[in-house]
Amino acid sequence: MVNITINGKLVQAYEGEMLLAAIRRENIDIPALCHHEAVEPYGACRLCMVEITKNEWDGWKNHVTSCLYPVEEGLIVNTHTPTVIELRKTILDLFLASSPHSTVIKKLAAEYGITRTSYEEVPDSTDCILCGLCTRICDKMGFSAISAVGRGHGKEIAPPLKEPPPDCVGCLSCAYICPTHYIQFTDNGKERTIWGKKFKLLRCEKTGLPTITEEFAAYLIKHREIPEDYFKINDLSHRRELALKMGQITQWGREA
Amino acid sequence: MRISTPKQLKELQKKFQDRDNKLAKKIIVCHGPGCLASGAEKIYQEFKKILSEKKITGITLEALKKTGCHGLCEKAPLVAIEPDKILYTHVKERHVVDIIEKTIKKNEIIPELLYVDPQTKEKIVRYPDIKFYSHQTRIALRNLGHINAADIDDYIRVGGYQGMVKAVTKMTPEAIIEEISKSGLRGRGGGGFPTGRKWATCRKVEDDTHYVICNGDEGDPGAFMDRAIMEGDPHSVLEGMIIAAFAVGARDGYIYVREEYPLAVINLQIAIEQAREYGLLGEQIMGTYFSFDIQINRGAGAFVCGESSALMKSVAGEVGEPRAKYIRSVVKGLYDKPTVLNNVETYANVPLIIEKGADWFTGIGVKKNSGTKAFSLVGKVRNTGLIEVPMGTTLREIIYDIGGGLIDGRPFKAVQTGGPSGGCLPDTMLDSPVDFDSLTKAGSMMGSGGMIVMDDRTCMVDVAKYFLSFLVSESCGKCNPCREGLYQLYKLAIKISEGRGEEGDLEKMEKLSDMIILGSLCGLGKSGPNPFLSTVRYFREEYLAHIRDKKCPAGVCRELIRFEINDKCDGCTACLMACAYNAITGSKKQPHVINQELCTHCGACVTVCTRNAIDVF
Numbered sequence: 024m025v026n027i028t029i030n031g032k033l034v035q036a037y038e039g040e041m042l043l044a045a046i047r048r049e050n051i052d053i054p055a056l057c058h059h060e061a062v063e064p065y066g067a068c069r070l071c072m073v074e075i076t077k078n079e080w081d082g083w084k085n086h087v088t089s090c091l092y093p094v095e096e097g098l099i100v101n102t103h104t105p106t107v108i109e110l111r112k113t114i115l116d117l118f119l120a121s122s123p124h125s126t127v128i129k130k131l132a133a134e135y136g137i138t139r140t141s142y143e144e145v146p147d148s149t150d151c152i153l154c155g156l157c158t159r160i161c162d163k164m165g166f167s168a169i170s171a172v173g174r175g176h177g178k179e180i181a182p183p184l185k186e187p188p189p190d191c192v193g194c195l196s197c198a199y200i201c202p203t204h205y206i207q208f209t210d211n212g213k214e215r216t217i218w219g220k221k222f223k224l225l226r227c228e229k230t231g232l233p234t235i236t237e238e239f240a241a242y243l244i245k246h247r248e249i250p251e252d253y254f255k256i257n258d259l260s261h262r263r264e265l266a267l268k269m270g271q272i273t274q275w276g277r278e279a
Numbered sequence: 280m281r282i283s284t285p286k287q288l289k290e291l292q293k294k295f296q297d298r299d300n301k302l303a304k305k306i307i308v309c310h311g312p313g314c315l316a317s318g319a320e321k322i323y324q325e326f327k328k329i330l331s332e333k334k335i336t337g338i339t340l341e342a343l344k345k346t347g348c349h350g351l352c353e354k355a356p357l358v359a360i361e362p363d364k365i366l367y368t369h370v371k372e373r374h375v376v377d378i379i380e381k382t383i384k385k386n387e388i389i390p391e392l393l394y395v396d397p398q399t400k401e402k403i404v405r406y407p408d409i410k411f412y413s414h415q416t417r418i419a420l421r422n423l424g425h426i427n428a429a430d431i432d433d434y435i436r437v438g439g440y441q442g443m444v445k446a447v448t449k450m451t452p453e454a455i456i457e458e459i460s461k462s463g464l465r466g467r468g469g470g471g472f473p474t475g476r477k478w479a480t481c482r483k484v485e486d487d488t489h490y491v492i493c494n495g496d497e498g499d500p501g502a503f504m505d506r507a508i509m510e511g512d513p514h515s516v517l518e519g520m521i522i523a524a525f526a527v528g529a530r531d532g533y534i535y536v537r538e539e540y541p542l543a544v545i546n547l548q549i550a551i552e553q554a555r556e557y558g559l560l561g562e563q564i565m566g567t568y569f570s571f572d573i574q575i576n577r578g579a580g581a582f583v584c585g586e587s588s589a590l591m592k593s594v595a596g597e598v599g600e601p602r603a604k605y606i607r608s609v610v611k612g613l614y615d616k617p618t619v620l621n622n623v624e625t626y627a628n629v630p631l632i633i634e635k636g637a638d639w640f641t642g643i644g645v646k647k648n649s650g651t652k653a654f655s656l657v658g659k660v661r662n663t664g665l666i667e668v669p670m671g672t673t674l675r676e677i678i679y680d681i682g683g684g685l686i687d688g689r690p691f692k693a694v695q696t697g698g699p700s701g702g703c704l705p706d707t708m709l710d711s712p713v714d715f716d717s718l719t720k721a722g723s724m725m726g727s728g729g730m731i732v733m734d735d736r737t738c739m740v741d742v743a744k745y746f747l748s749f750l751v752s753e754s755c756g757k758c759n760p761c762r763e764g765l766y767q768l769y770k771l772a773i774k775i776s777e778g779r780g781e782e783g784d785l786e787k788m789e790k791l792s793d794m795i796i797l798g799s800l801c802g803l804g805k806s807g808p809n810p811f812l813s814t815v816r817y818f819r820e821e822y823l824a825h826i827r828d829k830k831c832p833a834g835v836c837r838e839l840i841r842f843e844i845n846d847k848c849d850g851c852t853a854c855l856m857a858c859a860y861n862a863i864t865g866s867k868k869q870p871h872v873i874n875q876e877l878c879t880h881c882g883a884c885v886t887v888c889t890r891n892a893i894d895v896f
Contacts, residue, residue, distance in 0.1 A: 065757075066758065067757050067758050067800075068758075069758055069760055069798045069799075069800070072797075072798060086798075087605065088603060088800075091603040091605060092605050093606075106797070109794065110794055110797055110798050113760075113764070113790075113798070114759050114760060114798060117759055117760070117763035118759065118763070120763065120767065141787075142767045143767065145763075145766070152759075153756060153762070171598060171600075171756070174583065174752075174753065174755050174756050175751055175752040175754045175755075175756055175762070176751050176754070176756065176762060176766045177752070178756030178762070
């Protein structure tokens with residue numbers, strides 16, 4: 024364990040963990056839009072920045088993204104100094120100019136007292152804040168079907184050549200992790216569409232309910248050592264079967 | 280043939296020197312970027328044709344040589360005659376016969392091809408007498424213009440690989456690092472981090488693999504120092520890298536070159552193959568247990584890939600985005616292994632420091648800023664080109680002595696140093712020395728070494744706007760303050776230049792700049808607001824003129840200017856022809872008039888007018 028001070032309170036943190044985890048454990052609310060436990064920290068939204076110093080630094084202070092800064096013995100952290108709040112306000116103000124219609128951004132900005140951006144609204148704005156969560160989760164799942172395209176102010180998230188992505192299996196991880204709900208998909212129980220690619224859904228042989236996409240099932244069977252007939256029925260039917268088996272076992276036990 | 284002892288290398292050097300001394304005269308055709316663009320290759324071929332067709336006594340094809348950049352790009356293409364040190368400028372194909380007939384055969388000078396001093400109007404025969412060259416000290420550029428880049432023998436002839444052989448056979452890695460630390464060599468890529476300290480940290484990290492990388496991703500507009508070194512003297516970079524690899528214990532090295540430098544890629548590849556043939560790269564170098572090899576990685580020309588962590592990602596085949604460097608790349612760099620990354624120019628300095636010693640190096644330059652720095656001097660200066668001066672040289676010396684002053688003798692307004700994220704310095708700073716610390720203190724930075732001179736017809740708001748637009752499109756787009764913050768800063772600069780600026784805009788921009796500096800992830804973002812901050816620091820009045828008076832004093836910002844024809848007009852109709860919008864009317868030999876409603880303020884008329892008859896308001 025390492026000892027750190029957060030907002031004047033001495034707390035213990037686990038070796039190797041990032042500052043953000045220790046701060047959140049203390050129930051201190053600092054926003055972080057590009058952070059998610061499922062993927063490696065990235066440091067793109069800059070909202071989780073905090074002020075750090077140490078007694079031996081002779082008053083020298085640094086501002087770091089807490090999602091990426093590993094805890095160190097003797098670290099003194101301040102999460103709500105005037106400079107930090109000023110910075111968060113500026114960033115939210117900028118986000119509000121680039122994604123003016125996003126409810127998530129609007130709500131967060133309002134918490135910091137900003138209801139209208141003081142900058143020029145970006146033309147053709149979208150709700151995408153380029154946090155990179157979708158591409159990171161896609162990489163982590165092993166597909167790498169989408170990626171950041173271009174650079175500078177014109178950067179966007181897109182499949183290769185902006186065509187339906189050949190490597191996408193329709194698992195929807197990107198849509199679920201998206202903090203601003205920008206990534207859209209349709210699912211009518213038979214067919215699913217995401218990134219312009221159509222997927223056929225498998226159906227449970229017992230209940231007739233849709234399960235996952237054919238491509239996703241094929242991928243899991245091939246790469247995750249899952250039995251071939253596993254996806255013929257859905258999770259509910261799997262549980263029912265299991266319950267039935269458990270019941271039989273207990274029944275036999277009683278008979279014996 | 281493998282070179283495996285220092286003696287063998289000395290013998291080779293002697294052999295190549297003797298071979299060279301036998302040549303009575305050498306014709307050197309500069310093949311730097313500037314000269315190639317103005318037809319150096321054709322001149323070379325013409326020389327080759329004539330020399331191989333005609334039998335001229337005392338001169339053979341061996342005497343003809345193509346070299347890297349001479350530096351005086353303004354006067355390209357350049358041809359030098361050695362050993363007389365004669366320099367011919369603006370040489371055309373038709374001059375080739377003359378040069379052979381007169382200068383080579385009869386030792387006659389061709390006056391019309393000589394350099395003319397802009398101040399004294401005197402014709403100068405020998406290039407060491409030209410102020411452009413006499414005020415320079417060349418270390419990193421030492422061999423440019425003297426050796427054939429595609430020939431390792433020529434590099435060995437001028438003393439190449441002596442430093443590396445000394446390092447590998449006679450010194451310990453610790454001694455090398457000690458020597459580099461003592462020399463005070465600082466990173467020439469712009470950061471100015473002490474090279475010795477970087478190597479020492481990397482060596483101390485315990486790991487089975489260390490990497491050495493050379494950053495050749497020079498992306499600043501108007502900068503070409505690294506390009507010139509890689510194209511004209513690739514072996515000096517390799518030699519520096521081999522010494523670095525030996526010092527930190529690396530087995531593999533990478534050179535990251537941008538694809539836009541095709542000749543640099545070719546020459547580096549040739550150099551690597553030649554060094555391998557001589558056993559200077561590869562297994563068991565100089566018969567020791569030290570093995571090292573180098574690969575070339577070609578970058579796609581993203582400005583951000585010059586940033587160390589983005590560069591390493593790009594080398595590894597990932598998207599070139601910087602990462603937070605709370606754990607430094609000397610500890611965890613390429614493939615998460617300890618990595619030394621230095622700039623081309625830094626590596627080019629290393630062999631000489633090892634060969635001549637740290638004391639020699641600290642004798643050049645000023646305290647804490649030893650050695651020299653190469654610059655590409657461009658803009659409104661008479662002698663544009665590639666230069667190298669000792670640290671601590673003043674801006675005035677560089678611009679007026681080496682650069683020969685401003686074109687047409689116009690007043691100096693500002694000099695931009697440090698590339699897009701550097702800053703603009705006004706005439707009051709002309710006497711400040713050029714070194715890492717002084718430039719940073721003045722609000723600019725050393726950067727990789729671009730130097731753009733601007734005259735009184737340059738609008739500083741326009742300059743800030745241009746560099747901001749560059750940074751907005753070259754930001755990697757990863758973090759919010761850089762991507763969105765610089766974009767908004769750029770939009771505000773446009774607003775001011777179009778005359779829509781309001782009171783308080785400057786303060787808003789300054790506040791936003793502070794936040795971008797504080798919040799950005801990498802050095803690009805942290806220095807991104809510099810074009811604005813340095814111009815507003817020294818030229819605030821000019822900004823205010825745009826905002827309050829809706830005027831552009833330099834007559835650049837289109838929305839704020841107006842052209843009018845004065846009574847000097849003699850009706851030559853040149854402007855009438857040049858105007859694409861039919862905004863100028865008038866008959867021959869009668870004063871012309873500009874229709875203000877049709878005029879788009881493009882300035883084409885001003886450019887063609889030879890009578891100074893068009894005023895800009």
